[in-house]
Amino acid sequence: MTITLxxxxxxxxxxxxxxxxxxxxxxxxxxxxxxxRIADWNADAxxxxxxxxxxxxxxxxxxEGSRTSERE
Amino acid sequence: xxxxxQTIAALxxxxxxxxxxxxxxxxxxxxxxxxxxxxxxxxxxxxxxxxLEAARRADAEIAAGRRRGLLHGVPISLKxxxxxxxxxxxxxxxxxEDHVAAADxxxxxxxxxxxxxIVGKTNLHEFAFGTTSEESAFGPARHPLDxxxxxxxxxxxxxxxxxxxxxxxxxxxxxxxxxxxPAAACGLVGFKPTLGVLPTDGVVPLSTTMDHLGPICRxxxxxxxxxxxxxxxxxxxxxxxxxxRMRLALLGPYFMALLDAGVADAFEGACGRLRSAxxxxxxxxxPHAGDIVPIYLHIGLSEAAAYHAATLDRxxxxxxxxxxxxxxxxxxxxxxxxVRALRGRDVLTAEVDAALTGVDALLLPSLAIPAPKIGVETxxxxxxxxxxxxxxxxxTQLFNITGHPSLTIPCGLTAEKLPVGxxxxxxxxxxxxxxxLASALxxxxxxxxxx
Numbered sequence: 036m037t038i039t040l041x042x043x044x045x046x047x048x049x050x051x052x053x054x055x056x057x058x059x060x061x062x063x064x065x066x067x068x069x070x071x072r073i074a075d076w077n078a079d080a081x082x083x084x085x086x087x088x089x090x091x092x093x094x095x096x097x098x099e100g101s102r103t104s105e106r107e
Numbered sequence: 108x109x110x111x112x113q114t115i116a117a118l119x120x121x122x123x124x125x126x127x128x129x130x131x132x133x134x135x136x137x138x139x140x141x142x143x144x145x146x147x148x149x150x151x152x153x154x155x156x157x158x159l160e161a162a163r164r165a166d167a168e169i170a171a172g173r174r175r176g177l178l179h180g181v182p183i184s185l186k187x188x189x190x191x192x193x194x195x196x197x198x199x200x201x202x203x204e205d206h207v208a209a210a211d212x213x214x215x216x217x218x219x220x221x222x223x224x225i226v227g228k229t230n231l232h233e234f235a236f237g238t239t240s241e242e243s244a245f246g247p248a249r250h251p252l253d254x255x256x257x258x259x260x261x262x263x264x265x266x267x268x269x270x271x272x273x274x275x276x277x278x279x280x281x282x283x284x285x286x287x288x289p290a291a292a293c294g295l296v297g298f299k300p301t302l303g304v305l306p307t308d309g310v311v312p313l314s315t316t317m318d319h320l321g322p323i324c325r326x327x328x329x330x331x332x333x334x335x336x337x338x339x340x341x342x343x344x345x346x347x348x349x350x351x352r353m354r355l356a357l358l359g360p361y362f363m364a365l366l367d368a369g370v371a372d373a374f375e376g377a378c379g380r381l382r383s384a385x386x387x388x389x390x391x392x393x394p395h396a397g398d399i400v401p402i403y404l405h406i407g408l409s410e411a412a413a414y415h416a417a418t419l420d421r422x423x424x425x426x427x428x429x430x431x432x433x434x435x436x437x438x439x440x441x442x443x444x445x446v447r448a449l450r451g452r453d454v455l456t457a458e459v460d461a462a463l464t465g466v467d468a469l470l471l472p473s474l475a476i477p478a479p480k481i482g483v484e485t486x487x488x489x490x491x492x493x494x495x496x497x498x499x500x501x502x503t504q505l506f507n508i509t510g511h512p513s514l515t516i517p518c519g520l521t522a523e524k525l526p527v528g529x530x531x532x533x534x535x536x537x538x539x540x541x542x543x544l545a546s547a548l549x550x551x552x553x554x555x556x557x558x
Contacts, residue, residue: 036441041439041441045439048439049435054432054435056428056432057432057435057436060432060433060435060436061436061439064404064408064436064439064440067400067401067404067405068401068405068440068441068444070397070398070400070401071398071401071402071405071444071447071448071451072444072447074395074398074401074447074451074454076395076450076451076454077447077450
């Protein structure tokens with residue numbers, strides 16, 4: 036599941052359960068999940084790194100920027 | 108505790124020499140609790156009668172020549188996530204208001220066998236899921252040096268109880284820094300041993316693969332003493348260490364990038380004193396430090412959600428609102444992302460192991476900010492507003508992911524006279540070695556910052 040789709044469905048579910056306050060937390064979690072998915076230790080079944088595969092999450096570029104600044 | 112010894116070891120020796128009694132020490136702690144409990148809110152429950160009874164029993168046994176060791180007759184507090192038979196383990200939550208522990212946690216049994224006097228259960232961030240001890244069914248725990256500030260968390264009541272002379276030591280838990288953060292904020296020693304070394308049965312879990320038990324106290328010697336009792340093994344033979352022969356790796360740059368200026372100054376001063384004492388400081392880094400937070404979140408939130416899911420459905424309003432929301436977050440994490448985080452844990456563990464190659468230990472600050480004001484959600488560091496929770500976890504959570512033993516020692520004060528801690532990290536399984544190193548470094552980290 037792409038992070039964009041995951042986030043959309045999670046927010047809908049949170050709204051349905053009467054928890055709209057979860058929305059910003061889920062957005063933050065989506066950014067963290069994006070960072071996790073592009074980490075360079077990941078590999079996919081082709082033998083390539085998953086970071087070479089687009090995640091499809093619009094917030095990813097911002098996450099990548101912050102990761103780059105923290106990367107040692 | 109004015110006219111009593113200040114540390115567990117000193118009190119233990121005074122009790123052995125019959126210079127004081129367990130009853131006197133316990134009465135003094137109970138008096139401190141009575142005097143300051145309203146302002147500090149350090150305890151969820153005080154066990155005055157049981158403590159006095161245990162103290163009198165200890166005095167009788169010591170008088171009869173049946174002394175069990177340095178902890179015999181010493182007043183100790185317990186974070187209220189640890190089971191004590193016949194007493195509620197509330198986890199500072201209304202969710203558990205009807206709970207009564209059927210048995211002692213193994214750790215409590217070991218404290219009792221050593222003759223410790225348990226004066227009460229201490230306040231915490233609800234379910235140990237926070238760094239300030241503000242969100243509690245019992246109201247916020249407060250800092251003894253400034254009650255408008257948090258003592259840190261989640262073991263905030265434990266640290267406050269020790270600093271305020273309500274107990275000589277406390278047993279806390281640490282899943283992202285919950286022993287080291289409050290110990291650093293309160294100018295105390297806090298020790299998170301290697302993952303799995305101390306038993307966590309009878310302890311309310313937060314994240315089952317990152318939960319640790321450990322002591323908060325006034326000296327490294329006390330930490331060693333409590334650690335030996337909690338692990339249920341004979342005291343390890345001390346390994347004498349000379350600071351002049353030590354080589355420590357200063358972790359950077361991630362770990363130095365977001366520090367309060369007062370914390371940075373105090374830590375720099377401590378490094379200078381270590382160099383003057385002959386300690387060699389070299390630089391080291393964790394290549395994937397930028398991935399610590401995503402890895403921590405996906406492991407911690409998933410495991411916490413698994414424990415709380417049924418209760419969140421059954422009685423959601425019994426949680427404090429923010430803790431409930433953070434627990435709900437974990438219910439949305441996909442299994443594939445949890446597994447990615449576990450892979451990330453292996454990567455980070457190997458990188459911490461590598462950073463320890465050729466050095467005795469790693470050195471970094473324990474807490475990036477001094478004790479924050481209660482109710483404050485962000486702090487300004489380096490020109491940006493940062494969430495208090497994220498900043499407080501930043502320097503400790505790595506070693507919950509990897510399981511390396513880690514200890515905080517007071518290393519100075521900010522300009523506002525708030526304590527700053529230095530964190531020393533050792534090899535997995537080498538807890539005794541880390542305590543020996545810390546004991547040798549403690550006099551140099553000061554200056555006189557240890558309380």
